Amino acid sequence: MRIKLKVNEEVREADVSPDTPLLYVLRDDLGLFGPKFGCGLGQCGACMVHVDGRAVRSCITPVEAVAGSAIVTLEGLGGPENAHPLQQAFIDHQALQCGYCTNGMIMTAAAFLSENPDPSEGEIRGALSANLCRCGSHTRIIRAVKAASQKQNERGAK
Amino acid sequence: MSLAYKPSRREVVIGAGVLTIAFSLAGLLPPVVAQTGLPGSLGKTPALDAWLRIDAGGGVTVFTGKVELGQGIATALAQIAADELDVDMARIDMITGDTALTPDEGYTFGSLSIQQSGMAIRFAAAHARQILIARAARRLGATPDSLRVEDGLVFAGKESVSYWQLAEEGLFERDAGGGAAPKPADERRYAGRPIQRRDIPSRVFGQQSFLQDIRLPGMLHGRIVRPPGSGAVLAAIDEDRISAMPGVKNIVRDGSFLGVIARGEFQAIQAAEALAGVARWSNQARSSSSQELPELLTSLPARSSVIAEKDRGARLVAAKKISARYTRPFQAHASLAPSAAIAQFDGNQLTVWSHCQGVFPLRKALAQALRMDTENIRVIHAPAAGCYGQNGADDAALDAALLARAAGGRPVRLQWMRGDEFRWEPFGSAMVIDISGAVTGDGRLADWQCAVKGFTHSSRPGDGAGNLIAARHMANPITPPPARNIPRPTGGLDRNAVPPYQSDRLKVMKHFIAEGPLRTGALRSLGSYANVFAIESFMDELAALAGIDPVAFRLKHLGDTRGRAVIEEAASRADWGSPMTAGHGRGIGYSRYKNLGGYLAVVAQVAVDADSGEIRVMRAVAAADCGEIINPDGTRNQIEGGIVQSTSWTLMEEVSFDSGGATLSDWLSYPILTFDQVPLVDVHLMCQGPKRTTKKPLGAGELAQGPMAAAIGNALYDAVGVRLRDLPLTPEKVRAALQEKGEG
Numbered sequence: 001m002r003i004k005l006k007v008n009e010e011v012r013e014a015d016v017s018p019d020t021p022l023l024y025v026l027r028d029d030l031g032l033f034g035p036k037f038g039c040g041l042g043q044c045g046a047c048m049v050h051v052d053g054r055a056v057r058s059c060i061t062p063v064e065a066v067a068g069s070a071i072v073t074l075e076g077l078g079g080p081e082n083a084h085p086l087q088q089a090f091i092d093h094q095a096l097q098c099g100y101c102t103n104g105m106i107m108t109a110a111a112f113l114s115e116n117p118d119p120s121e122g123e124i125r126g127a128l129s130a131n132l133c134r135c136g137s138h139t140r141i142i143r144a145v146k147a148a149s150q151k152q153n154e155r156g157a158k
Numbered sequence: 159m160s161l162a163y164k165p166s167r168r169e170v171v172i173g174a175g176v177l178t179i180a181f182s183l184a185g186l187l188p189p190v191v192a193q194t195g196l197p198g199s200l201g202k203t204p205a206l207d208a209w210l211r212i213d214a215g216g217g218v219t220v221f222t223g224k225v226e227l228g229q230g231i232a233t234a235l236a237q238i239a240a241d242e243l244d245v246d247m248a249r250i251d252m253i254t255g256d257t258a259l260t261p262d263e264g265y266t267f268g269s270l271s272i273q274q275s276g277m278a279i280r281f282a283a284a285h286a287r288q289i290l291i292a293r294a295a296r297r298l299g300a301t302p303d304s305l306r307v308e309d310g311l312v313f314a315g316k317e318s319v320s321y322w323q324l325a326e327e328g329l330f331e332r333d334a335g336g337g338a339a340p341k342p343a344d345e346r347r348y349a350g351r352p353i354q355r356r357d358i359p360s361r362v363f364g365q366q367s368f369l370q371d372i373r374l375p376g377m378l379h380g381r382i383v384r385p386p387g388s389g390a391v392l393a394a395i396d397e398d399r400i401s402a403m404p405g406v407k408n409i410v411r412d413g414s415f416l417g418v419i420a421r422g423e424f425q426a427i428q429a430a431e432a433l434a435g436v437a438r439w440s441n442q443a444r445s446s447s448s449q450e451l452p453e454l455l456t457s458l459p460a461r462s463s464v465i466a467e468k469d470r471g472a473r474l475v476a477a478k479k480i481s482a483r484y485t486r487p488f489q490a491h492a493s494l495a496p497s498a499a500i501a502q503f504d505g506n507q508l509t510v511w512s513h514c515q516g517v518f519p520l521r522k523a524l525a526q527a528l529r530m531d532t533e534n535i536r537v538i539h540a541p542a543a544g545c546y547g548q549n550g551a552d553d554a555a556l557d558a559a560l561l562a563r564a565a566g567g568r569p570v571r572l573q574w575m576r577g578d579e580f581r582w583e584p585f586g587s588a589m590v591i592d593i594s595g596a597v598t599g600d601g602r603l604a605d606w607q608c609a610v611k612g613f614t615h616s617s618r619p620g621d622g623a624g625n626l627i628a629a630r631h632m633a634n635p636i637t638p639p640p641a642r643n644i645p646r647p648t649g650g651l652d653r654n655a656v657p658p659y660q661s662d663r664l665k666v667m668k669h670f671i672a673e674g675p676l677r678t679g680a681l682r683s684l685g686s687y688a689n690v691f692a693i694e695s696f697m698d699e700l701a702a703l704a705g706i707d708p709v710a711f712r713l714k715h716l717g718d719t720r721g722r723a724v725i726e727e728a729a730s731r732a733d734w735g736s737p738m739t740a741g742h743g744r745g746i747g748y749s750r751y752k753n754l755g756g757y758l759a760v761v762a763q764v765a766v767d768a769d770s771g772e773i774r775v776m777r778a779v780a781a782a783d784c785g786e787i788i789n790p791d792g793t794r795n796q797i798e799g800g801i802v803q804s805t806s807w808t809l810m811e812e813v814s815f816d817s818g819g820a821t822l823s824d825w826l827s828y829p830i831l832t833f834d835q836v837p838l839v840d841v842h843l844m845c846q847g848p849k850r851t852t853k854k855p856l857g858a859g860e861l862a863q864g865p866m867a868a869a870i871g872n873a874l875y876d877a878v879g880v881r882l883r884d885l886p887l888t889p890e891k892v893r894a895a896l897q898e899k900g901e902g
């Protein structure tokens with residue numbers, strides 16, 4: 001079945017069965033690399049994308065449920081020329097080792113910061129507590145999120 | 159397509175500006191080093207052109223047999239090459255593990271990559287520079303030591319010639335050996351500095367970065383269906399129902415190996431689920447083990463050997479003796495991504511993309527399993543999620559190859575499901591460590607008797623294809639090679655089992671069990687994790703017995719000045735000895751990895767909730783001496799990660815199993831540390847600055863695993879006065895110990 005999706009501000013079409021999890025459609029049919037398969041069970045956060053501004057686990061979201069919604073992936077958040085403050089902060093703080101969790105960390109944090117622009121360290125930990133990282137990059141990730149929130153706030157204040 | 163990093167023209171130093179290179183070679187050439195054995199992997203692969211190539215277009219290609227596992231090795235090796243060649247780092251293109259292109263450097267493991275590949279590249283590049291300079295001198299009619307190099311441009315006064323002009327076919331077709339000495343450390347521009355890793359931007363921007371991101375024309379998707387237990391045998395399948403499912407191309411069966419290939423990924427997943435439902439297996443009954451782990455382990459037969467023994471004769475009269483048993487369960491690598499591989503077979507040539515730790519050993523195993531010639535197989539490394547040792551990578555590579563043979567020449571991308579990884583990865587071995595010791599009246603260590611018992615810590619493919627799961631399941635199976643008992647000096651089960659402390663009498667035994675209930679393999683630091691946990695816990699127990707502060711007690715028995723220095727540094731940075739509030743505690747752990755690598759001491763600060771029994775690790779303060787460090791930020795990142803990972807292993811990780819294997823299925827059955835539980839981590843690196851010149855690299859990746867475990871156990875004791883010796887240190891065990899203490 002052909003399904004229309006709005007991804008990263010473009011209308012895209014995929015020919016898949018409607019119960020296909022969004023993750024596979026984004027990766028395999030639309031050629032995106034940001035969201036990752038980590039568990040397929042909604043437990044790790046590697047597959048995170050934004051659906052209408054909310055962080056959503058694409059591995060357990062059937063594609064038919066988001067037809068008509070605005071989907072944003074890591075690629076859509078920013079790129080080398082227009083890096084999102086979180087992306088820049090992850091580079092500045094070298095906030096990863098293997099980087100397999102990075103998509104989920106940045107996408108979760110981006111949605112979180114838009115709700116809570118000036119979080120405490122404890123709030124950042126809380127917001128990311130359902131995202132797993134096996135390399136132990138947590139402390140750098142916390143620092144990067146904090147730095148990004150400060151940057152965003154400085155920009156906002158100008 | 160290529161996953162190779164396309165360098166920008168700028169390499170960024172963390173917290174500093176952009177580097178420029180311009181300096182004189184005067185006085186540098188041509189010091190000759192004595193060629194008694196070539197450094198690092200040059201010994202095995204001496205050909206210069208195996209390591210680097212100057213491209214007429216203005217680039218330098220550097221080849222390494224090591225692979226990127228998230229540790230930043232490709233960046234560190236590029237730093238080394240750029241320094242020795244006097245070129246901008248952005249010119250360096252790194253080619254990592256590829257059986258068609260790179261030297262064979264075995265596996266990427268043991269915190270050895272800088273020592274092996276880094277030193278090979280350093281000496282090869284220094285030699286290459288010497289060759290280029292000699293050519294330039296002739297071309298420019300000048301003496302070599304009057305020349306100056308700026309980013310590959312060789313100057314004699316105002317006249318210049320570039321490497322790219324000098325380079326020609328065959329220039330490096332010779333063995334390293336007449337070689338130039340590498341630069342002294344203070345003339346290096348990149349090595350020793352926190353250069354940003356080159357592979358990070360693609361990951362934060364969601365660009366193609368991982369094996370999982372490789373897309374080949376006509377690529378199909380594969381999934382496998384493993385037996386319901388390790389002894390189960392495939393009896394029959396009703397293929398027709400599955401073949402009729404949408405997208406399904408092939409069902410692949412070879413003995414008890416079962417898989418499916420489909421056009422779409424989700425179609426492959428659905429078909430595999432259905433296939434699991436219709437497959438009938440014999441011999442699939444599973445029963446729970448009748449024994450708990452320590453008893454199971456102690457009851458199994460073992461090969462015993464003495465690994466260290468000392469008796470100074472003149473024995474001190476031992477005043478006080480104690481003994482203790484420390485245990486560790488099976489633990490999982492639990493990589494964030496389940497293993498994956500891509501394979502393509504054109505009827506003659508097999509190409510496999512794998513996130514394995516060694517492309518050459520994997521190729522050998524694939525050849526054996528598939529009854530092919532190694533020349534007809536190419537294995538190319540591509541990065542995936544961190545592995546921390548041998549996860550399912552190699553197994554997945556064989557799975558993918560078996561599927562690809564049935565795919566009519568089309569590439570097949572295989573990805574394990576979460577449960578495949580949790581049930582079938584080669585786990586870290588369970589261990590039992592018994593120690594008894596004695597201290598004299600004046601607090602001297604008089605006796606140390608230790609016995610460590612456990613399973614193999616190495617089931618790598620290079621030992622034989624029978625180490626791969628599918629090779630055991632095929633219709634024409636391959637028997638596993640004998641369990642590897644890694645010899646000293648590094649050891650496996652007994653890694654770091656010999657204490658670094660002086661004792662008048664000492665005996666350390668290893669009891670190696672060849673066969674156990676689970677397939678076990680290399681998990682970061684191997685036996686060192688539990689051995690150091692045991693030794694360092696026991697040191698605290700002895701210190702308490704002697705009535706001496708744990709740090710002072712260690713220093714009293716440690717002769718190695720570098721070891722003493724990291725202990726003192728970590729203790730002072732953690733305010734050792736300053737008072738703490740009730741329920742809070744501090745503990746230290748120390749080791750020199752493998753007794754011959756890097757040094758690390760760490761102080762953990764914990765808060766213990768007496769009601770729930772939960773240990774919360776608040777802070778970890780570490781000092782490490784890794785010898786020469788190529789990239790301090792990368793090193794710090796590795797050690798920070800090791801500390802967090804060890805905290806997770808130590809507080810909560812344990813593989814449940816029964817007679818059919820592991821009974822894990824997902825992250826709920828194998829929880830790991832999450833953000834709300836992660837300590838703040840502070841890592842201090844020793845011997846930075848000018849003094850680093852004289853130190854050899856000692857490795858960093860695995861230093862923290864054992865010391866951190868012991869630091870937590872010791873901090874628990876400091877906080878609430880209970881000693882736990884059975885890993886992991888769960889809230890239930892803390893509660894039970896507190897209760898016992900209250901009653902006692």
Ligand code: FES
Binds near residue numbers: 038045048058059060
């Ligand atoms: S892959 Fe979606 S939560 Fe793990």
Ligand code: FES
Binds near residue numbers: 097137
């Ligand atoms: S950086 Fe490897 S899982 Fe987070």
